[in-house]
Amino acid sequence: MAHPFGTQTIRRKQDLFSEKDKYGKTVDIDRPIIDEVEKIAQNHNTSMATIALAWLKTKVTAPIVGATKAHHLDVLEEAIKINLSKDEVHTREALYKAHDLEGVMDDNRNREHNWTQYLINDSENSLIYFIYYFSSTKMKLLEKGGLYYDRSSNNYIK
Helix, strand or coil, X not given: CCCCCCCCCHHHHHCHXXXXXXXXXXXXXXXXXXXXXXXXXXXXXXXXXXXXXXXXXXXXXXXXXXXXCHHXXXXXXXXXXXXXXXXXXXXXXXXXXXXXXXXXXXXXXXXXXXXXXXXXECCCCCEEXXXXXXXXXXXXXXXXXXXEEECCCCEEEC
C-alpha cells in the first residue's frame, strides 16, 4: 500500500522473491483500497505509506511496523503527525473485504525471521513497535529518543 497500483520498484525488478504477484487472486478486491489511499495521500500532500501508517493510529492496536531503511522512520514520524478525518477512515474501511493472504504475502507467512524489536514514543506517549534488522535504522531510532530492546539482557536500552 506504499505505492500506486502497478508501480515497479527497484526491489521488484531485482529481487526474484518480490517478482511474484503481490496480490495474487485478490487484485480486484485490493485495488480500490490502494486507489483510495493514493487519493487521500494526494489530498494530504504526502506518501501512501504515511497514510497507511496514519490509518493504523485510528485503531485501538499496537501496530508492528517493519523498517528496513532509515527513511522508513521519516515516513512513520510524518504519519504520527497526520490525523485522518472520520470520512477518510470510513471510506477506506468501507472498501475492505476480508480474504485469505495471496501472492508474496502468503509466501511470507511461513518464512523464518530473526528480527529485533524497537520501540519509539509518539507525541501522545503511546508505543509503536518496530521490527528491524539494519544498524542504520537502529542509530536513527536511538537519535530520535527511541528505546532499543536487547534480547540477550532482556532490557530496553536508551
